Amino acid sequence: MSSSVHLSATSLSQQGESFEYDVLVIGSGLAGLYYCLQVLKRQPNIKIALISKAELYECNSRYAQGGIAAAIASPDSPEVHIKDTLQAGDGLCYLPAVETIIRQAPEAINDLMSYSINFSRNSAGDFHLAQEGGHTHRRILNVGDQTGLSLIEALTQAIKKQRLIHVYEHHIAVNLITHYHPHRTDIQGEVLGAYVLDCKKNKIHTFVANCVVLATGGAGKTYRYTTNPMVATGDGVAMVYRAGARVGNMEFYQFHPTLLHHHLTNNFLISEAVRGEGALLKNAETGQRFMAAYAPEQMELATRDVVARAIFNEIEQGQLAYVNLDITHKSKAFLKKRFPQIYTTLINIGIDMSQDMIPVVPAAHYQCGGILTDIDGRTDLARLYAIGETAFTGLHGANRLASNSLLEGLVMAKNAAHCSLKDISTAATSKTTKHIPAWNSPGEVNTRRASQINAHWRGLRGEMTSYAGIVRTEAGLQDLLQLIVRRKKVIEEYYWKHCITRDFIELRNIVLNAELIVSAALSRRESRGGHYREDYPHKKSTAKESIARLTTPQTPFI
Secondary structure, eight states, X not given: OHHHHHHHEEEOOOEEEEEEEEEEEEOOSHHHHHHHHHXXXXXXXXXXXXXXXXXXXXXXXXGOOSOEEOOOSTTOXXXXXXXXXXXXXXXXXXXXXXXXXXXXXXXXXXXXXXXXXOOOBOTTSSBOOBOOTTOSSOOEEOSTTOHHHHHHHHHHHHHHTOTTEEEETTEEEEEXXXXXXXXXXXXXXXXXXXXXXXXXXXXXXXEEEEEEEEOOOOOGGGSSSBSSOTTOSOHHHHHHHHTTOOEEOTTOEEEEEEEEOBTTBSSOBOOHHHHHTTOEEEOTTTOOBOGGGTOTTTGGGSOHHHHHHHHHHXXXXXXXXXXXXXXXXSOHHHHHHHOHHHHHHHXXXXXXXXXXXXXXXXXXXXXXXXXXXXXTOBOSSBTEEEOGGGEEOSSSXXXXXXXXXXXXXXXXXXXXXXXXXXXXXXXXXXXXXXXXXXXXXXXXXXXXXXXXXXXXXXXXXXXXXXXXXXXXXXXXXXXXXXXXXXXXXXXXXXXXXXXXXXXXXXXXXXXXXXXXXXHHHHHOOSOBTTBOBTTBOSOOSSOOOOEEOOSSOOSOBO
């Protein structure tokens, strides 16, 4: 027994190099890329480190099919857009954030035009504005059904032209480096940088910066079925919570109603814009349209929480594998032009959407809560900003309005770029930064134990889908929390004793995100927005945010 264990354990030092930058940006989605470009626009001579877990372009934003919501054409107005956002948010939106972000939408669109984004236009040359669930008017600017991809490609090209942006691909942040006063709890802690794993060299580097910006995206991989790519593991929320800052409304994880259900493809989203163009939801067994029983006025264009629960209910009651989305009343020419990516993807697996039904199921899609920030992206910790999906600005409330996420990423990136200039130009004291230690790992790799621990991921994702998904109960959440706490104990014990990999870092972050989601879901004994409690099906008269904070920070700090 001892010899076999000895063979699976090897010694390895993970201590890497030290780097100093003006700004450290962690995450290369829309918000992270746009922040880099906006801050350089304001202060051209600063040095930026941009951390990307995979290739620069691999992020949640890339897969956004719908578009950017902006009230830019009559009879629409920012006031109506604000009203729609508040309605979707089900009483938990923060009005100042909603008003600020939505009123900046036209300016955000104008700014984007300088990056040669070819938004779809009609025959008259005007923007082709799409309709999506919860929107009173057509207000979604799009690039066909590849809006996110087009944005990321354009911004990535702009990033590559900037000599002062140093891109670190295949790197993942492990922990933030923080500084707290040893005796004064009333003095705000500050972030000095982060420890970052080079996944190819297996070395953990020390990045020191005057300002750190988290743009790490969501945590869809907490669930078995998700529209998100593999990089969506809640890294930002986990790091910030361990560092002692507040996170909030974690129970509100939005489920997109229409993930393609097919054995030949994974994680492929059927855009809400398909329903915006008239697609109907039908029971796969009876062929009957069913949304009238759940949202008789808005029907298929009800908000995502309503449509996702309706589909879930149809699947559960009928013991079905999926429901059908029917847009066969539209011509092939129209569908190929309006939804080129969706049309081609479906054709490649034998589905002609102009003739065939599209099998769909709900899937984890978007984190409505996250790291608590103000309207400029500032967090509880000095010199630390959070933007994009990882941030909790208050825009989305209990349920995000479709196509408000890309808008939020753009506006918050620009706001944070402006606000962070003061931090960038005012360095942390040298007395503080010169004592930052290099990463010190235990120096042992146990491959067999690492493999056993990584198997927890598969189990956790299934449990989260079953007990903390679209429909929740006290008993299920309590059982799930106990399982999560046990898993977390095993994972933390391994973390402090062994060298770590990207897979392990992501697993550690996912388990913490799961704990935060489930704990918040247990504490919210009502049903509101994307959080539905079968044992508490009604909404309370007063809406309250759920806030979590670790009283004793676990992050390495000096």
